[in-house]
Amino acid sequence: MDELVFVCLCWEKPICLVCNESVAAMKEYNIKRHYDTKHSKKFADLQGQLRIDKAESLKKQLERQQHSFRKHNEDSEAVVKVSYIISEKIARKSKPFTDGEFIKECLEDAADVLSPLQKSLYAKVSLSGVTVARRIEDLAGDIERTLSEHALQFVYYSIALDESTDLTDTAQLAVFIRGIDTNFVVTEEMAALVPMKGSTKGSDLYESFNAVINRYNLNLAGITTDGAPAMVGKNEGLVALVKKSNPDVPFVQYHCIIHQENLCAKSVNIKDVMSIVVKTVNFIKSRGLNHRQFQEFLKETNAEYGDIIYFCDVRWLSRGKMLKRVFDLRNEISNFMKTKNKDIPHFSDKEWLADLGFLTDITSQLNNLNEKLQGKNNLVHELFDYLKAFELKLELWISQFQRNIITHFPHLSLFQISNMNKYTTALQDLKTQFQSRFHDFRRDEKYLNLFARPFTVSVEEVPEEFQMELIEIQCNSALKDKFND
Template sequence: MTDIAQLMVFVSYYDGTKKEYMQDLLGMTALERRTREEGIYEALKSMKESRNIEMKSIISLTTDRAPAMLGRERGLVGRLLKDNPDLITYHCIIHQAVLCASLGDEYCKVMETIMKLVNFLRSTSALQHPLLQDFLSENNAIYTDLLVHNNIRWLSKGRVLERFWLIRKELSGFLKGRNNVKAVAFSAFLRDDEKMEIVGFLTDMMSHLNDLNVKLQGEKHTIFDLITAIRAFQKKLEIFKHDIQSQLVHFLRLLEQSKGKNDSGTRYVQFVEKLITNFAVRFDYFSLGKQLLLFIENPFLVTDITEFSVEAKDTCKWVDAAKVQLELVNSRRT
């Protein structure tokens, strides 16, 4: 733990020797100063120069669109566009999916309470954490420890919730034997059926989002694979919206906690509807025609050449419009 930020740069390129597209780690370097635009730009420039990579050889750049990345004049994207005006920039599709799942105020409070509870049990004292592990082991709990949430790791929240849910009863038993003020408050939280119902819903929903996150990761995925995964999840959200108002087939933890009450899922419909809206807003501009997607998957699947030509022209227009839109957004931020 050095408190020094590390910049990692990954590249996707065509290997002329192997005759295939490759993905690899270009490099990792420490950002000795603050993680500001200049430091990131200089680190990337150093990596590029040490490997004899010309700026004009870089076709596109994918970032999380943080302010340090986007600034028109001083941001990383702005600086690189000055070096290569033809550079095309993208917002990471995985990061966009994560942003769609932002929690509302009520759910944020519950999530924060769980994080505080985890930190209390693991970090309050050097003695308490081992006692917790021994208690869970003696009571034959499924897991003998809790996970710590990390905002940077996108799968972390769902995994923390899943682990917490599976040993929540044992945690309640452990806290009963504590006279600490915080322990009493956390014990009351674990006995609150309404709060635990929210935890059950969040655990189910984060599990579904994690499944999508995993599908968007990995090597050699084309835009066809990514868009297919996103579109499939959007269809699932419509199913979830109906299911959460009826049988809770896809929300088993919520069903377990609510004990099959008829109206148990209706209070969460708004959250699912917000997810549907967020995904539509962020991913509708990714819309590619059917023939064009087929061409990306396998050119021999394209049957309507006329339709394909129209879609290809429209996509070129979209790329040009996206570059103009990026400049406008950067201008507003600046």
């Protein structure tokens, strides 16, 4: 019917090209009635090609309108997306929420130079402190919902717990969860950071822990803690309370391997090296005038570095970085302290400097081990392998020191050492520290070997409950190899 050319099908309903009204049903009667009652008199004189050209013109006009609406919606969605992206980066870098307003100013100024036509879009990005806080809250809720959905597929899961105090003296309980589903897909995520306003006894930690975990009806496989008494107390510790409330759940318990490695590292101490170094650094860094003069002194002497580093006991790796910086700037520090009438004779004592070099080297080695133990998606047998490898290194270094070989200690090797006994003793003490810790991992070493290397483990080395499974795995592997040959 040629008089219906003013109606086109767009989206799900037919839309009139003239008035842009939609027709309820795609039926010829409804379309014809709309045309006859509203547009037949106006367009009755248009016939033939004129009628077709008019229809095409109205159709293109409608398409331009729809494209304009779509473009507006796309721009609005892009502006909101940018707001979420920047808010996430602010949260990841632990920056103040009010920094969003400064970032927006930077975006507008950059757009004014690079893309003036798009500046209006950047101006629409909402990054006020309240908006950033709301965006981060939305993202956190989305992460929690996603984690909850993944948790429904978990066959087993384990928990890692750490309690520490923030800058406002509020105790924070960090809860990390790692779960595995039937397809062996591992999900590892921070489940919650629970502020604790009151005491931090085992019962308090247990209540906060339950508030997070009760939402997951899962099979608990293991708990790793920081080893604090409130966590591992025999009767009232968090782990003991979890065992009491779940007597039929045979989960394993571990003391965080990184915490234990750090405790071993703290045992390394040669005479008064750390106390003198820390005292010297604090003298320079804690007084504004001294700090500025020291930085200027380093510039004048063309030193390798422009400043020294504070040591913070909570930030474990800062110890090694501080020692290396002090060792590299030992001459500059000594000369600067003389200008302050605070001459430190130790910085001119080659024996003390050799001690500093040894402590720098061994701390650097311990820091490298600590970094290997960190990060996501590390399995327990891999972490324990790193530890055993480091223990073998200690044995190698001890044997080399007994023969006056110090190749692996570059800072110590700068000095002529006549007596290596004290350094050998220090390494032996460190080895003893490693051997006296990590009992929980050594206890389960046979299980770790079975998991990591099932084809190199003999049947007699594994518990009886796993012997049949091991035999089946090894037989299937042998048959597969024979078939391939």
